[in-house]
Amino acid sequence: MHRRARMLGALLAATLFFSLLGAAVAAAQPPRAAVSHGAAATQTVQVSVSDVFAFTLSTNEITPGDSVTVTITDLGTTAHTFTLSPIANFAFNSSDSTTHLLQFFAVHPPLVNLSVNGTPGETYSQTFTAPAYGEYEYVCLEPGHFNAGMFGFLGSGEPGTGSTVATGPGWQVFAIVGGVASLVILTIVLAFVFGQREGTKHEMPPERLGYPEGPRPPADGEAPTPPQQHG
Ligand SMILES: [Cu+2]
Structure with a gap:
């Protein structure tokens, strides 16, 4: 769960990054200098x-x-x-x-x-x-x-x-690109989150199958311990 939270945090951070990227790139556009010759x-x-x-x-x-x-x-x-x-x-x-x-x-x-x-x-x-x-x-x-x-x-x-x-002639374009990138990443994040939830539905806890509960995974671990086969 912690690992998932970390990944989610990283993806949300990336979303924020791309949102701000548009504004940053637009702000970095140098003002068009007047040609004075x-x-x-x-x-x-x-x-x-x-x-x-x-x-x-x-x-x-x-x-x-x-x-x-x-x-x-x-x-x-x-x-x-x-x-x-x-x-x-x-x-x-x-x-x-x-x-x-x-x-x-x-x-x-x-x-x-x-x-x-x-x-x-x-x-x-x-x-x-x-x-x-x-x-x-x-x-x-x-x-x-x-x-x-x-x-x-x-x-x-x-x-x-x-x-x-x-700020700059193309600032609208940068804002749109940033917005689209954010939506794409948000979609990936949501697909990831709901995909994980969907996956948990199909995981039958070992005790429900009549197997003794396996050793607890490390507190930070994600991977479920496969049920041990008996007989
Ligand atoms: Cu008017």
């Missing part, structure tokens, strides 16, 4: 939105002058926009209405304005030239979303503040 450097910023009032970005920093392609992906069924202000170091008032924001952008055309309409998996892209040093606010222009907290800052030449940044 020449004027034609390109960068990508992946933005994901879902059914909550929040943006998740692949990075919160771009390099002034770079050609930046922003891609928005809707992971949920809610319509959103990713609308990037062209004014450096300017923040909307948290009480500003969506109408106020629309009026602002009518006067100051956004650097990026992408919309998703709530179809899971839909993706759109727009390329722009990263502006001068500073922080640029991005907001969602769906009514009420900004006031619900759907905004953040993309930094040009510096990290933006108030951004939710995913």
